[in-house]
Amino acid sequence: xxxxxxxxxxxxxxxxxxxxxxxxxVEPAIAACDSPIASSHLVTPGVLQMSTNPTLPPQxxxxxDGELEGLNVDLxxxxxxQLCLKPEFIRMDMPPMIPxxxxxxxxxxxxxxxxxxxxxxxxxxxPYAQQALSVYTTPSSPLKITRFExxxxxxxxxxxxxxxxxxxxxxxxxxxxxxxxxIQFFTFTTVTDTQAALxxxxxxxxxxxxxxxxxxxxxxxxxxxxxxxxxxxxxxAFRDRAVAEAAAxxxxxxxxxxxxxxxxxxYRMTPLQTGTFAIRxxxxx
Numbered sequence: 001x002x003x004x005x006x007x008x009x010x011x012x013x014x015x016x017x018x019x020x021x022x023x024x025x026v027e028p029a030i031a032a033c034d035s036p037i038a039s040s041h042l043v044t045p046g047v048l049q050m051s052t053n054p055t056l057p058p059q060x061x062x063x064x065d066g067e068l069e070g071l072n073v074d075l076x077x078x079x080x081x082q083l084c085l086k087p088e089f090i091r092m093d094m095p096p097m098i099p100x101x102x103x104x105x106x107x108x109x110x111x112x113x114x115x116x117x118x119x120x121x122x123x124x125x126x127p128y129a130q131q132a133l134s135v136y137t138t139p140s141s142p143l144k145i146t147r148f149e150x151x152x153x154x155x156x157x158x159x160x161x162x163x164x165x166x167x168x169x170x171x172x173x174x175x176x177x178x179x180x181x182x183i184q185f186f187t188f189t190t191v192t193d194t195q196a197a198l199x200x201x202x203x204x205x206x207x208x209x210x211x212x213x214x215x216x217x218x219x220x221x222x223x224x225x226x227x228x229x230x231x232x233x234x235x236x237a238f239r240d241r242a243v244a245e246a247a248a249x250x251x252x253x254x255x256x257x258x259x260x261x262x263x264x265x266x267y268r269m270t271p272l273q274t275g276t277f278a279i280r281x282x283x284x285x
Contacts, residue, residue, distance in 0.1 A: 033084035036249075041242040042107060048085040048243075049106035050076045051097050055190040056208075057215045058267040059112050071267040075128070076110045078259055082250035093189045095161040098122070101239050108243065112209070112234040114163030120281025123237040124244035127280055128251055130270040132231035133164050134213035136222040137205045138198055145205065145225035153181035157194040157206040160187035164207050167230055195221065211269055233272065235280070244279050251277035 039045035052072065054060045060070040068089055080087035090106050097109050101123065113119065115127055135151065137143050145151065152175055158165045165187060172183040186203050188194040191212055197203045205225075216222040238244035254260040255277070264271045 035084040037083060037085070037243055037246050041240045042085075043104060044088075046086055047088050048076070048080040048083060048108070049088045049090060050108050050110035051090045051092055051100065051106050052076075053094050053097070053111050053190065054091060055192050056111070056212050058211055058269065059209075060110075071129075071263055071269050072110050072112060074263050074266075075254075075260075078254055078263075079247050079250045082253055083246055094159060095189065098161075101237060104239060107238065107240065108247070109237040113237050115233045115235045115280065116163070116166075117281065119235075119237070120283070122284060123239065124241050124279050124283045125235040125237050125281055126244055126248045126251070126277060127233035127235045127272055127274070128277060129234050129264070129272055130231055131209045131211065131234050132227065133167070133207055133229040134210050134224050135205055135207055135226040135229070136213050136217065136224045139220065139223045141204070141223065143204060143225075148226065148229065149175060149180060151183050151205065153184070154204040155184045155186055155202070157186050157188055157197050157203040159191060159194060159208070160189060163232070164209065168207050191216075198222070211267075214268075233280075241279070241283060244283075248277040248279060 035046070043049050052060045052068065054062045054068055054070070056070075058070055060068065060072045063069050073089065076089070077087045089110075092100070094111065097111065100106065101109055109123075112129065112131065113125070114131070115125055119125060135145055135148070137145070143150075143154075148171060156168070158168055165185070168183065169185065172185070176182050186197065188197065191208055194203075194206050194208070195216065198206050206222075210227050213222065213224050213227065217224050236247060238247065251260065261271065
């Protein structure tokens with residue numbers, strides 16, 4: 001065989017050989033890992049589809065390279081690995097997530113959804129961490145906020161359709177019953193939009209989760225006046241009980257092997273205080 005023909009044959013053969021070897025290495029690993037979840041319980045067989053709104057560091061955010069990162073992202077990947085499933089993240093704003101989960105667009109909401117009794121009747125909710133609320137302004141704001149009642153009559157930004165909006169509105173209603181002025185709420189789709197309105201002077205202060213407020217403060221963008229308010233558990237929400245139970249079992253394994261605690265230490269978030277992970281509430285009727 002001429003030398004040039006041999007070189008051409010080798011160039012064609014080597015990539016094919018590499019691909020074949022790669023498949024040989026991958027296929028046994030896949031075959032050795034059988035998911036405990038039947039395909040009928042998943043939106044897409046072999047895939048764990050999770051919704052995320054990557055605007056809440058350190059929970060979930062997009063890096064300068066355009067990659068998803070954060071506690072919930074890493075935890076979602078680890079859960080999928082435990083379940084022998086491919087993780088897939090669907091980016092969307094918070095408001096459409098709940099109806100999208102109900103209609104079966106994906107398997108779970110992975111954004112740190114606050115637990116409420118009302119929500120526990122809509123989905124299968126698995127608490128996995130704790131969070132509370134912060135109140136903050138721009139660093140140069142002349143306001144002095146020492147208690148929640150100091151927000152009476154002010155323009156306050158909050159993300160729409162969130163626990164923090166619902167809870168803040170309930171507190172505002174209670175303040176009005178005590179003779180105080182109501183809070184003027186301005187709702188936004190993302191924390192980025194809220195922050196833009198705060199910088200522009202369209203709102204006086206904002207409310208968000210402690211970790212997001214702390215991240216903004218660390219970057220010198222805001223001054224936190226109140227934090228640790230009205231703490232509660234946050235959850236992963238599932239449309240299917242079998243998937244929720246399997247994810248809870250995966251979390252228990254991650255806790256046992258130390259990966260759960262390592263992730264919470266990495267992102268400086270507050271782990272769940274109970275000993276085990278399980279579905280809380282009755283789930284859909």
